[in-house]
Amino acid sequence: MQGNNCGHDPDKPRWFEPPKQHTRPKIISKAIAEIRRYYRAPVATIPSLNLANGSERQQRSERREACLAVLSCLLHYLDLVSLRVGIPQNDTSFQGISMPFIAEKSGLSLRRAERAAADLVRAGLITVHPLCQKLTDTAYKGYAAIRTISAKLFALLGMSARLRHERERATARQRKRNRKHEQKQAAKISLVADMIANQANIFDPTESAAMSAIRKLKSILSDSDP
DNA sequence: CTAGGCACGACTTGCGGATA
DNA sequence: TATCCGCAAGTCGTGCCTAG
Numbered sequence: 001m002q003g004n005n006c007g008h009d010p011d012k013p014r015w016f017e018p019p020k021q022h023t024r025p026k027i028i029s030k031a032i033a034e035i036r037r038y039y040r041a042p043v044a045t046i047p048s049l050n051l052a053n054g055s056e057r058q059q060r061s062e063r064r065e066a067c068l069a070v071l072s073c074l075l076h077y078l079d080l081v082s083l084r085v086g087i088p089q090n091d092t093s094f095q096g097i098s099m100p101f102i103a104e105k106s107g108l109s110l111r112r113a114e115r116a117a118a119d120l121v122r123a124g125l126i127t128v129h130p131l132c133q134k135l136t137d138t139a140y141k142g143y144a145a146i147r148t149i150s151a152k153l154f155a156l157l158g159m160s161a162r163l164r165h166e167r168e169r170a171t172a173r174q175r176k177r178n179r180k181h182e183q184k185q186a187a188k189i190s191l192v193a194d195m196i197a198n199q200a201n202i203f204d205p206t207e208s209a210a211m212s213a214i215r216k217l218k219s220i221l222s223d224s225d226p
Numbered sequence: 227c228t229a230g231g232c233a234c235g236a237c238t239t240g241c242g243g244a245t246a
Numbered sequence: 247t248a249t250c251c252g253c254a255a256g257t258c259g260t261g262c263c264t265a266g
Contacts, residue, residue, distance in 0.1 A: 060236055060259055
């Protein structure tokens, strides 16, 4: 058995494998490839991560493998506009990803992924903001934490200018998507408004017909509410 | 200088528990 | 419910030391 019961082989580290059907901006795949240098040269590549264990001693290879798998996974699901990690939804909202999800995609156990993520936080490469909703005095509902990747990571890899450029492009893409979404919503409302106007003109505008149309309008609006 | 031995301690799994 | 923390027992990578 190699490593500490985790199948680790120092000579053959396992890297994060992004889902085949996912296409991501070039800067992300470049960053994922670049950070792999940390495995062979931790001090030279990301010194703060090497010091995350609070020791002068070099971080062990299993841990480096885990840290890189988690960091690669976070980079893969990075939103360039906000530098938040998550999956954009069809309704333009944004869904953070949970630790079990990260662990699964990174090919690590949950505990191993948690420890690797904690190292990344200590190294200042990511920030984590846990979210939860208080239901009663004793009950809470937990949500996937909001994680952000520090722009300093890209600076470390010599990709600051490239990141700025790609973020501008991503912002433009997002603006275009939002405009399209708003236009669709406006079209829905406009059609219902037309219908109300037609009803008012064609039939005798009784109060009940108008109320029924307004109810329909409300239900459409509530359906489109994210 | 290099290879090998050894001690240390970083890290693992697996569990339970606390917190918000 | 998601995340984080601590503990115990065990593994083995890392770095130091020494012999050749």
